[in-house]
Amino acid sequence: MPALKEIFRKDYQAPDFWVTDVSLKFVLSPNATLVTTELKLSKNTETTSRTLVLNGTEHSQLLSLRINDTAVALDDIQYVEHDIHLKDLQDDELAVTLSNQLDPANNSALEGLYLSNKIFCSDCEPEGFRNITYYPDRPDIMAKYTVIIIADKATCPILLSNGNLVEAKDLDNGLHQAVWHDPFPKPSYLFALVAGDLGYIEDKHIRPDGSPVQLRIYAAHNEVDKCHYALGALKRAMKWDEDRFDLVCDVDQYNIVAIHDFNGGAMENKGLNIFNAKYVLANSEIATDADFETIESIIGHEYFHNWTGNRVTCRDWFQLSLQEGLTVFRDQEFTSDLRHRGLKRIDDVKMLRAYQFPEDAGRLKHPIRPESYVEMRNFYTTTVYEKGAEVVRLYQTLLGEEGFKKGLTHYLNKFDGTAATCDDFLISMAEANHEDLSGFEHWYSQAGTPRVQVAKEITENGIKLTFKQLLCSEGSNLQPQWIPIRFALIGSEDKIIYEDTFILKSWEESITLPCKETNVALSLFRDFSAPVIVDYPYTEEELMKIAFFETDYFARWEAAQRYISELIASEQTWEEKQAKFIAPFNNLLQECRQEPSFYALFFTLPDPISIQSTTAEKDLAKIWEQRGNLIQYAAKTYEAQWLEIYQSQMIGNASARDLKNSVLNYLATLPNHEVTVAKQYEAATNMTDRMAALRASVLNNHSTAKTLLTNFLEKYKAYPSVVDKWFALQVSSPYITLEVLNHLRHHGEFNSHNPNRVRSLLGALGQNKVALYQQPQLFYPWLLDNIMMIDKINPQVAARLATPFSQLDFLKQSDQDAIRNLVKAQLANQLSTNLAEQLSKSL
Missing domain, CATH: 2.60.40.1730 (tricorn interacting facor f3 domain)
Incomplete structure (x- = not known):
């Protein structure tokens, strides 16, 4: 070591x-x-x-x-x-x-x-x-x-x-x-x-003063025809930055290059962005609807860095979130303004909870502005990026959109052409808005996800709410963080009767609301107003009322997710769980055509890891089994209605595809609809539908899955990003075996020198905690051995693959001990600094 x-x-x-x-x-x-x-x-x-x-x-x-x-x-x-x-x-x-x-x-x-x-x-x-x-x-x-x-x-x-x-x-x-x-x-x-x-396509963007910017996207000659969507996304990003923040492109030539061998997603080099090709190349044949949205977001992200990262950069690498958190926030707002703000917020929170919350709870946790590092490359984390973006969002929540814009303008003017710090950004926001933000800085220095306990009490003066914050960060001098709490009360007539934002600045504070109604549902952290974990004893009735009658998309989705998670984790009988699970479906199945994309999310149950981390039930295998049984029960109970909705959405836009494929996930659990899945795969005219069918077949262990996988690879083997999907899907299956892993590892299409291909195999296994939970002493040694192999080729990629070894708490203690002993043994070998740091911290 x-x-x-x-x-x-x-x-x-x-x-x-x-x-x-x-x-x-x-x-x-x-x-x-x-x-x-x-x-x-x-x-x-x-x-x-x-x-x-x-x-x-x-x-x-x-x-x-x-x-x-x-x-x-x-x-x-x-x-x-x-x-x-x-x-x-x-x-x-x-x-x-x-x-x-x-x-x-x-x-x-x-x-x-x-x-x-x-x-x-x-x-x-x-x-x-x-x-x-x-x-x-x-x-x-x-x-x-x-x-x-x-x-x-x-x-x-x-x-x-x-x-x-x-x-x-x-x-x-x-x-x-x-x-x-x-x-x-x-x-x-x-x-x-x-x-x-290289070949290229080109266009122009006309700035507000009438002057042009020459735009070009370069790629391999046989791939140039797949760059048009990315070029359009670049033009949309330039226009949005002008409209939202008055930020105008400052170069006359703006070039993007698509490269297949690239460690990250993209790089914002001034005037010459270099992109991982998977985030540029797209058409409906090889890219899903989700891929198009991701490409638009990342194209925007790298362009937005032109001001927040390039014109003003970070003084030292400890300040990385100054530009990355800020620019992630900007690309989130870009997508929200161009698409659907509520659905985008849900997607961002899902990502944060799936990747950043575990990081915050694991042995690799660190503040968004770390105090130390061994290998800087290891700090390109979801904490620096996604949690950093949430902290930037807090400024907008506190100051409003205009106040945030005023602060950002002041910051860019003040530090243009220089290297700044997170403190400089905070001070700029305060100066521009004439606000005292002292105390806000603790978000930068304290690691871990804050937990907010909420108590509701009916008093003669109204409804008393008590908020208490708990921090999981280490240290003896912890300070309370500023936590904006957007909330609403839904009254007995199923309408919002009160809404407000309270800023929790102390360890514990109480407020009394002038509300005489007692039968109200309390909707907390609307729009996910702060990156925290909420402890509040919701009743089933409250959750149902919020899910159906809130006006905030995130709050509705969150209530439904919490309702299902707590139902699965409860001690109720199987019959009681079935009844309570399908009770809302009569209304949902009638309403879902009104907002197909939102109800597609509504119908998607929380993943097993989410249920395990937010409830008292810790047996991942049991959660996975009960979750699957509930889906199958709802599929069988409402089979006719599901099928009618599925057929009604056969022709339509991305929103219709969202709903149709969400419904397919229910139907696919029924043996008689294996043929429905296969027919969709064969008839698909776009990658969204084809991939949805293939995923449904593989994750439900259909007898036709192997045939479809063979067909898929043969059809798309010339497209690297699609072959990556083929690898990742198989490894994401809860039914994955060591035999299949070894087959894929030695497959002719596997390339240990290509980061995307490596991540599609080893990275996907690291995220498949259902499989890891069931056979930890089989899969973890296999994963570690292969990470060692990658470390000799590309240390940066290897280090990022090692995250699962810092997140073992969901396993039995005996399994944790065995895996950590394996890690200790490997640390005695000659490793890169990148990997040695990650594995050392995991212990």
Whole structure:
């Protein structure tokens, strides 16, 4: 196990030298790319020492180094690990020139400059630039870049980098050259380079002043026809940012490139966004309705970073949520405004609870602004992103949309072109709105999901509500957090008679509502007004009243989910559970055509992990069995009605498909409707319907599932993102076996060097807790062995696959002990720092 060096936020120090200008020259070659770097630096007058640190890695071979006009002998260079330390530099203005050589073709970690399907591509966030050249690779150093790219014109006709193309010309020996200049100062992690044989589609966006922005999306020639939806999404994002926040695109050329081998989802490099191809390529044949929405969201996210992340970046990596949480919030609002705000809110909360809440409750929990880290790449987490977005949303809840916009505008104006902190954002919000937000900062520093206990009491003065917050964060100096509580009272006539927002700022506070009605239902945390767990003893009658008569979409859905979860976990007889489960269906089946997408969510039962984490029932196998039995009972009881709804939604839009496929999940549990599922698969004219049928067949263990899977792979094996779905679906089945896992692991379509394919197998297994629960001492060792294999290829991907080993609390203690002993044994081996940190913390 490598020695793990912890880095602390409190130890931040500004650099001794700032970089003002960077000139990079690349002579591209698969195994011997030559990089020449010229840096102009100036002394930071606020520090007294004079040491320049140039970060590097073992993947870069240094060939020469000059300081001003003096060559430095390579043997005289002082290294600390892989970093060059140049000490006692006396000049206040410096010019540093160096050259080094890279091997992009063998860069399987996909960090820095690498070769993917004959395409040169870079990925530099957070610390990949040091794999390209020696440089002070930290986000608070912002410089202007000029980039010269030289490559073989036949194999690399397209040469791209950040900013504006200022020159393109042919050279001798079949080479050609492109020169790009980015006029906006940026940190090194936003550097980008792409070179290869690519096609593109293009369009223009017209800014409010009438000036155009040239838009292009590049992809492999045979995939360019699948980029049109992404291009439209980019134009919608640009228009939305102008309308909602008065933020206008500041570059004249905006390029996106789709790459199949990419560690993350996408990267917001200034003017040259590089995307995982699965989040660009789409048409109805290969993409589901959900895929289209995700693509639109991620296209928007990376564009929105142009202001919240690029023009103003983070001072240090502890502040990552400053830009990621803020930009996730912005992309959520983008989707909400363009689609359906209520349904989007439900989707976001489902995601938060499925991934971030377990992270907050597990051994890898951390604040959205962590106090320390070993490997920065491990902090690209749902806590930093999704919980960070929820904290940003709290500002809007407190200040209103106009107040939030005013604060964001003030923040961007104040820190434009600089590197800021989370505190800077908080202060900007307070200054712009003339509000005292002191106390709000605890959301940034305390880990864990707050729990809010609520008590209701009928008094002679009205209804008294008492709110008490409990924190699960460690530490002796915990402080209460600001928790906005949106709530409503639904009266005896099934209408809202009172609604308000209360801000809980102390450990415990009470309010009395001037309401004389006693038979009221209390609807709490409408629109999920804060990322907390709510403890309130709802009655079944209250939950039913909220589910049917609330006007807030999230509150209705939440009440239905809670009703079903508590019913499954209750000690009632099976007959009582059946009766109470199907009681609402008469009304639901009549109303569902009015809002098909919403009722599709309404009909979808909470997943077993959600039920286990929110109720007293902890036996996951029992939950899964009872959940399935209730679905089948409702399917059989109302079979005729389900079938009539299913047939009525055969022709329609995405909303109709949502409802139809939700109904199919009920019908698929009945043996006589196995043929219905197979017919939908065969007749499908779009990926949404085909995938829904295939999923219903696999997850219900139909006899035809194997035939459909074979057909699906044969039909779509030329489309990588669809093959990923094929792998992930099988591994997500509660019926998965070790035999099937091994078959998929050694399948000809499995590629251990492609992050998407690896995640579709190992990542999907890590999320399949029903299967893991039933055979933990079979599946966890298999998963760990394969993560070890991936660690030798791509440490970043391997570390992210290790999350399940930090979330074992749902298992029996004997199984937990056995798995942790396996982890301890592996930690004795030679692991990457990325994986070693994650596994160490899981213990």
